[in-house]
Amino acid sequence: MWISRQLGRPVFKAWNAALAGTRWTKGVPAGTPGRIAIPVAADSDASRRVAMRLVDDTGFDPFDAGVLADSWRRRPMGPAYCTELTLDELGPPLAAADRARGARIRDSMPERFAALGDAPTREEVVEMNRAARR
Template sequence: MKLGIIGTGAVGTTLARALSAAGHDVQVANSRGPETIDADALDFGAHAVSAREAVRDKEVVILSVPFARVPDVAGLFASVPDDTVVIDTSNYFPHLGGPIDAVDDGRVESVWVSEQLGRPVAKAWNAALAGTLRTKGVPEGTPGRIALPVAADSDEARRVAMRLVEESGFDAHDAGVLADSWRQQPMTPAYCTELSLAELAPALAAADRSRAPRDRDRQMERFMTLGAAPTLDETVALNRSLHL
């Protein structure tokens, strides 16, 4: 497939590598121009382009920018055809990008993203840490393979996003419509806890919508009190400990 990726942070770079290695025609862009894109993102055949080129004539566009920056890139999607699948990977952390009233008042994160872009989106890859995406993807059928939830209102968009999740090294779980994607937002039981496919559905079902923002803010305060940055496995363990 012809894929565009907007954003070259840890997640965008990892997806550029994984999906180009899987055989897709990947173009990647950031806000600073193609000449600033790290060669690491291009190791497996992805091409650095401008942001407008990255959304032109694509079957899928993966939006991997900070949540609060989504309105800044909305103009890129004005001419993107309706049948292009747009996948949102972002998460809302108000201590990083500032508070957003609509989300604080209960708007589901990716529903808000869809409203900013003026088009439907799918939600995928948001429920894994960047380190998990970079180091723990394995071939289909590998015992203990980590599963990730995928939500979208369109059955076709969900199917496409699930296929790409599988090709990036993770089992994909059909998490239903976008309005239910709050179940994979920070810090729900399914968020960045590295669960198997069998474990993921019960975790999504156990999510408490009123509790998640409190857990998110409490966990961020907890991380800030640590003397040193936790390792990937320590972070996963801390996230799991919220739900014991």
């Protein structure tokens, strides 16, 4: 929201809830079973529609995550952050996001990452992120 005010332009938020390795390797055509969903937030419907088309074009199902003020729900270590969920799976974790719990989980991440070793795989990081919510 700060960036939008500084630029005087609409801004949307997408892709930040996916690992770089996910973005590079997991994009598939629309309709592919198990296609990963990316939450998209923007303050205008028009901006959100443009962003959702871009997400779809990059091989992911766009999920309408509402306005930028609600985009904290997919911040680092939230229940939908870098967990490679499908469109059907993404809504409940976004709705269940809790700021205080997310901060506690985020603060535990250095220890969790250290336990993965020097070169964790994308799969290990995704599983670690999913396990943090169990």
